[in-house]
Structure formats: structure tokens, C-alpha cells
Amino acid sequence: MTQVLVIGSGFAGLWAALGAARRLDQLGVPSGTVDVTVLSDKPFHDIRVRNYEADLSPCRIPLTDLLDPAGVAHITTAVTGINTDARSITTSSGNRYAYDRLVLASGSQVVKPALPGLREFGFDVDTYDGAMRLQHHLQALAAGPPTIATATVVVVGAGLTGIEAACELPGRLGALFVGSDVTPRVVLVDHNSSVGSDMGASARPVIEEALAGNGVEIRTGVSIDEVSEAGVTLSSGEQLAAATVVWCAGMRASSLAEQLPAAHDRLGRVVVDDYLRVIGLPAVFAAGDVAVAKMDDEHVSVMSCQHGRPMGRYAGYNVISDLFDQPLLALRIPWYVTVLDLGPAGAVYTEGWDRTVVSRGAQAKATKRIINTQRIYPPLNRSRTDLLAAAAPDLQAQP
Numbered sequence: 001m002t003q004v005l006v007i008g009s010g011f012a013g014l015w016a017a018l019g020a021a022r023r024l025d026q027l028g029v030p031s032g033t034v035d036v037t038v039l040s041d042k043p044f045h046d047i048r049v050r051n052y053e054a055d056l057s058p059c060r061i062p063l064t065d066l067l068d069p070a071g072v073a074h075i076t077t078a079v080t081g082i083n084t085d086a087r088s089i090t091t092s093s094g095n096r097y098a099y100d101r102l103v104l105a106s107g108s109q110v111v112k113p114a115l116p117g118l119r120e121f122g123f124d125v126d127t128y129d130g131a132m133r134l135q136h137h138l139q140a141l142a143a144g145p146p147t148i149a150t151a152t153v154v155v156v157g158a159g160l161t162g163i164e165a166a167c168e169l170p171g172r173l174g175a176l177f178v179g180s181d182v183t184p185r186v187v188l189v190d191h192n193s194s195v196g197s198d199m200g201a202s203a204r205p206v207i208e209e210a211l212a213g214n215g216v217e218i219r220t221g222v223s224i225d226e227v228s229e230a231g232v233t234l235s236s237g238e239q240l241a242a243a244t245v246v247w248c249a250g251m252r253a254s255s256l257a258e259q260l261p262a263a264h265d266r267l268g269r270v271v272v273d274d275y276l277r278v279i280g281l282p283a284v285f286a287a288g289d290v291a292v293a294k295m296d297d298e299h300v301s302v303m304s305c306q307h308g309r310p311m312g313r314y315a316g317y318n319v320i321s322d323l324f325d326q327p328l329l330a331l332r333i334p335w336y337v338t339v340l341d342l343g344p345a346g347a348v349y350t351e352g353w354d355r356t357v358v359s360r361g362a363q364a365k366a367t368k369r370i371i372n373t374q375r376i377y378p379p380l381n382r383s384r385t386d387l388l389a390a391a392a393p394d395l396q397a398q399p
Contacts (some may be wrong), residue, residue, distance in 0.1 A: 001033065001034065001035045001099075002032075002033065002034045002035070002101075002323065003035050003037070003097070003098060003099045003100050004020055004021045004034060004035065004036045004037070004099065004100065004101045004102075004103070004284070004319055004320070004323070005089060005101075005103070005107060006020070006036065006037070006038045006039070006102075006103045006104070006105060006316075007038075007039050007040075007079050007082075007089070007102070007104050007106050007256065008038075008039075008040055008104070008105035008107055008254075008288070008290075009038055009040035009042065009045050009047075009063055009074070010046065010048060010105065010107045010288060010289075010308065010316070011288060011305040011309045011376070012105035012107070012238065012287040012288025012289070012291075012308040012309070012311050012312035013036075013040065013103070013105035013106070013107075013287075013288065013289075013312065014045050014066060014067075014312065014359040014378065015037060015273035015309050015310075015312030015313045015316060015330045015378075015391055016103045016105050016285075016287055016312040016313070016315045016316040016319070017036055017038045017067060017070075017072045017316060018066070018070055018106060018313075018316065018325050018378070018387055018390070018391035018392040019312060019313040019314070019316020019317050019392075019393060020066075020072075020074065020316040020317075020319055020390065021036055021070040021072050021316075021388060021391070022038045022070075022316070022317070022388040022389075022392065023316065023317045023320035023321060024036070024320055024372075024389040025261050025322060025388060026063065026072060027320065027326065029110050029324070030321075031071070034320070034323065035073065036071075036072045036073065036227060037072070037073040037074065037075060037097075038067060038072060038073070038074040038075070039074075039077055039079055039081075039089070039091070039097070039315075040063070040074065040075075040076065040077075041076065041077065042076065043062060043063050043064070043074065043076045043250035044060045044061060044062055044063060045055060045060075045061045045062075045063060045066055045130070045378070046059060046060050046061075046128045047059040047060075047372075047376065048065040048126075048127070048128070048305070049304075049305055049372070049376065050372055051126070051127070051128060051130070051131035052125050052131075052161065052164040052165040052168050052269040052341070053168060053372075054091050054168065054175075054391075055133075056128060056131055056132065056135070058373070059128060059299060060128055061377075061378070061380065065380065065382055066233035066378055068382075068385065069244070069382045069384040069387055070384055070387050070388060070391075071384075073126075076129065077091040077092065077093055078091060078092040078161055079092075079106070079256060080092050081259065082102070082104070082256060082259045082260065084261060084281055084283070084284060086098075087099050087100070087102070087283060090284070091110035091148075093188055098251045099283070099324065100154050100283065100285055100376075101285070101314050101319045101322065101323055102162065102283060102284045102285065102286070103269070103285045103286070103287060103316070103319055104256060104257065104278070104286040104287075104289045104290055104291070105286070105288045105312060105315070106254035106256045106257070106292065107253075107254055107288055107289045107290060107306075108251045108252060108254060108267075108289035108303050109126055109127075109249060109251070109252065109254065110124050110126040110248065110249075110250065111249070111250035111251060111252045111342055112118065112124075113245055114304050115224060115225070115226065115227060116225075116226045117226055117228045117229075117246040118224075118225065118227045118245075118378060119248065121161075121228060121229050121245060122227055122228075122245050122246075122247045123244060123245065123246050123247070124194065124246060124247050125161065125165055125246065125248065128148045132183065133266040134244070134246065137244060138153075138172065138173070138176055138244065139176065141176075141243055141244070142176035142177055144178055146180035146181065146182040147182060147242040147243075147396065148182055148241055149230065149231060149242055149243045150182070150184070150243045151173060151177050151180070151182040151183065151184045151185060151187070152184070152185040152186075152187070152231075152240070152241060152243065152244070153169050153173065153186050153187070153242060153245075153246060154183075154186075154187045154189060154231070154232050154240055154242045154244070154245045154246070155169070155186065155187070155188045155189065155246045156189050156190075156224055156232075156245065156246065156247050156248060156249050157189075157190060157247065157248035157250065158188050158189075158190035158192065158194075158195035158196060158197070158218075158220070159190075159196070159198060159248065160196075160198075160199075160338070160340055161189070161198075161248040161322070162246075162249070162341075163186060163188070163195065163211070163340060163342070164198060164340065164341045164343075165190040165246055165248055166211065166213065166214075167210060167214050167216065167341065167343030167344075167345065168341070168343050169184075169186045169216075169246075169268060169342060170184060170186050170215050170343070171175040171261065171343060172273075172394065173186070174183075174369060176217060176330075177380070185217065186214075186215070186217065186241055187205070187216070187217045187219060187359040188211065188216050188217065188218050188219070188222065189219045189220075189222060189223075189232075189234065190218075190219075190220050190222075191220075191221065191222065191223040191249075192210075192220060192221070193220055193221050194220055195207055195211065195218060195220060196208075196340075199338070199340070199348075199350070199355050200350070200354055200355035200356070202251065202339075202347050202350065202354070202355060202357045203340070203350050203355050203357050203358050205315060206342075206348045206357060207340070207342065207348065209345070209346035209388040210342035210346070210348070210362070211259040211342075213344070213345045213346055214342070214343050214344055219236075219238070220371070222234045222236045222238075223235045226364075227245050229243070229309065230242075230243075230396070231243075231245075232245055232333060237353065239262045243383070244297070245392045246364075247341050249330055251267065251289070251303050252267055252268045253267055253268035253269040253270070253289055253290045253291075254289070254290050255268075256265060256270060256290070257270045257286070257290045257291075258377055258394075260278055260281060260284065260286075261280070261281070261324070262278050262279055262280050262281055263280075265300075265374070267275050267303070269289070269290060269291055269292040270286050270291055270292070271288060271291075271292055272285070272286050272287075272291045272292065272329040273293075273295050274293070274294065274331060274332075274399060275314070275318045275322075275328040275329070275330060275331070276293060276314055276315040276318055276321075276331065277310060277318070278291075285315045285319050285322075286308075286315070287308065287311035287312045287314070287315040288312060289308060289382065291311065292309075293331060294370075295307065295310060295332065295333045296332060296333070298353075299336070300354055305327050305376050306336075306337070306393055307343075309376065310331065310333060310393075310395060310396075311331065312351030313391055313392065313393045313394075314329055314393045316391065316393075317329055317393040320325050327377075329393050333395060335351070335352075335398050336349045336351070336352060336353050337349065337351050337398055338366045338372055338397065339364060339367055339399065340357055340368075341368050341372075342365075344356075346360060346361035346365040347360070347365040347367070347368040348360045348364055349364040349367055349368075351398070368399050370399065371399055375396070375399060378390060
């Protein structure tokens with residue numbers, strides 16, 4: 001049987017697998033001819049972009065509900081090696097799997113530098129497990145004697161994830177420490193001279209106003225020198241007493257991308273062509289945060305579900321088309337938007353690569369809520385028909 005392996009079950013991996021199953025169905029390939037298998041270290045599809053929220057109960061979906069109805073196999077295992085010459089992958093358990101075609105969609109992770117104390121005392125919202133660890137930590141602090149430090153959170157990194165986490169945390173802390181005599185405190189730290197440095201001049205004042213309205217303190221132009229159980233030391237010499245430090249600074253592609261003998265960008269992403277094929281490796285496709293693809297003549301993909309989901313769908317379509325010498329589809333996305341959650345202050349919605357604000361506050365928050373609770377979700381009714389229909393290589397309209 002011909003083997004198509006998909007590494008990863010995030011936004012790109014899930015849709016690559018379902019897209020491949022859809023294309024097989026579309027081409028009328030007899031059952032038992034091609035086996036599509038997802039390999040992932042978790043048996044879930046996690047709605048990762050919601051990890052900053054307080055309630056993560058809707059954010060972990062069993063792969064059995066998404067892949068089994070579509071006839072896609074899945075193996076819970078950590079992939080550790082890719083041998084493109086032998087066309088095989090190895091796992092942490094020592095198993096080896098051969099492939100005829102491979103889709104690498106192993107995503108990205110937050111970069112944690114070798115700062116004193118960071119790995120021992122730092123938290124993150126990069127993964128579902130990491131976000132749950134933070135949640136349990138905060139609950140344990142609230143159950144103990146309230147102090148200024150236990151009610152203080154330092155968020156490091158004022159990019160999109162850091163801003164969303166910082167805006168959400170005052171409310172979470174207020175609920176946890178209700179009735180105590182301490183005032184919850186959230187401090188957002190970034191080495192850049194301003195918060196939201198990638199959001200452009202149009203959105204930055206909206207973000208700054210929201211942070212101030214949410215009671216978030218800002219420290220810009222400084223970095224973290226040390227993290228301890230008691231708090232952090234800034235490069236300015238200031239010491240912040242805090243029992244919780246949430247690291248949101250910097251992302252990098254999965255280390256599996258480094259094993260591909262191909263060109264990479266500064267984020268470790270492998271360079272793919274218009275059809276999501278890894279350049280120079282004809283049997284290997286890549287999608288999502290692990291790949292860098294052209295979105296138009298001037299811009300390349302960003303690490304977001306906005307690009308990861310369509311990249312996965314197109315990779316799934318094309319990997320099967322490639323197997324059967326059928327025409328491939330070029331991916332181009334002619335629009336780009338950013339919708340940033342600002343907690344009680346609402347949200348800010350921007351359009352274009354220059355991120356021009358088109359709505360803010362409650363109106364933008366309504367759009368963000370639709371995105372977070374509906375738009376980025378696969379069908380949850382275990383219907384093969386619905387799952388394959390959702391995997392079509394079509395571009396959604398702007399939200």
C-alpha cells in the first residue's frame with residue numbers, strides 16, 4: 001500500500017490529512033490503495049490560539065472524532081528523525097515508518113533562551129498542557145496566603161500572544177483572589193521600545209489604551225536578566241516580585257524542519273514552492289508554522305492558523321495529486337487580517353499587511369469570538385461528508 005505520512009495534528013496537520021482523504025475520494029481511488037496516517041505526540045487537535053483564555057474545556061478535540069470518520073489513521077508518537085534519502089521517519093519509541101509522500105506539519109514552539117531560572121520557574125501558553133499548568137499554578141497560589149507576589153504575574157513579550165495573555169490575566173486574577181486584601185497586578189515586559197511593535201502605527205494606540213484600561217503595567221525597552229521563584233530582575237535593575245512569569249517572547253519552527261536538507265528562513269522554517277513542496281525534496285511537502293510560503297508577490301506566510309489551515313488543505317490536496325500525476329493547485333491568499341483580543345477592552349481588527357485598523361472594541365470582539373469559537377473549528381459531528389467538505393482547498397472570505 002502507498003503510504004502518505006502527515007507529521008503533526010495542529011491546524012496544518014489536521015487539514016493536510018483531511019485534505020488528502022478528500023482528494024483520494026475525489027479521484028475515486030479504491031480503498032486500500034493509499035494509506036494516510038497522522039503521527040502526533042498527542043491524540044488531540046488543540047485549538048492552540050485560545051490558550052490565553054481562562055476556560056480551555058472546548059480547546060482539545062480527540063483525533064478519533066476527526067480522523068476516524070474520514071478513514072485517516074493516527075498514531076500517538078513523537079517523531080524524532082526524518083531520513084529523506086530512505087524516505088522514512090523514526091520515533092521516540094524506536095519505530096520506523098516508510099513513506100511514499102510526507103507532509104511535515106509539526107508546527108512551532110515558543111523560544112525559551114538560557115536565562116537563569118526561566119526553565120525552572122517560567123510558564124507559557126504555547127501548548128494546551130502549558131496553559132493548563134499555568135492555570136493549576138494560579139489556582140494553587142490563590143488557595144494559599146495572599147501576598148503581593150502571589151497576586152502578580154509578569155508577562156514577557158508584547159507581541160500578539162503576550163498582549164492577549166496580559167489583557168486576560170487581570171480578570172482571571174481578580175476572580176481567583178476575590179475577597180482578599182491584595183490587588184492583582186499584571187506587568188507586560190518587552191525589549192522593544194513599544195508594545196505591539198509588529199502591529200503598526202494604526203493599531204498601537206488602540207492596544208496601549210486597552211492595556212491601560214485593563215490595568216496592565218508596561219515595561220518597554222528592557223529585557224529579563226533572571227527569573228526566580230520570587231520574581232524577575234530586569235536589565236534596568238528593577239526587581240518585580242511575582243510568583244508567576246509567563247514567557248511569550250519569540251517563536252521558532254519545529255526542530256524537525258532542521259532535518260530536511262533544504263533552505264530555511266531565520267525562524268527555522270523550511271522553504272516551500274507555490275504547491276507546498278519542499279524545494280529540492282520532491283516527495284516532501286510542508287505546511288503551517290514549519291513552512292514559509294509566498295502568500296502574494298511581496299509577502300510570505302506568518303505563524304498563524306490564518307495561514308496554517310489553508311496551507312494544510314492545499315498540501316493535502318497536492319500530495320495526493322502528486323502521487324497520481326494530477327495537476328497541483330498553487331496557494332495564494334490575497335488578503336491578510338489580524339484580530340487581537342484585548343480582554344474587557346474588546347479587540348482590534350486590522351486589514352492588510354500594514355495592519356490598518358478597521359474596527360475596535362465590542363464590534364471587533366464579536367468578530368474575534370466568531371473566529372475563536374466557530375471559524376477555526378473543524379466539524380464536530382463525526383460526519384465524513386462534513387469533514388471532507390470542510391477540507392476543500394478553498395479560501396475562506398475575510399472574517
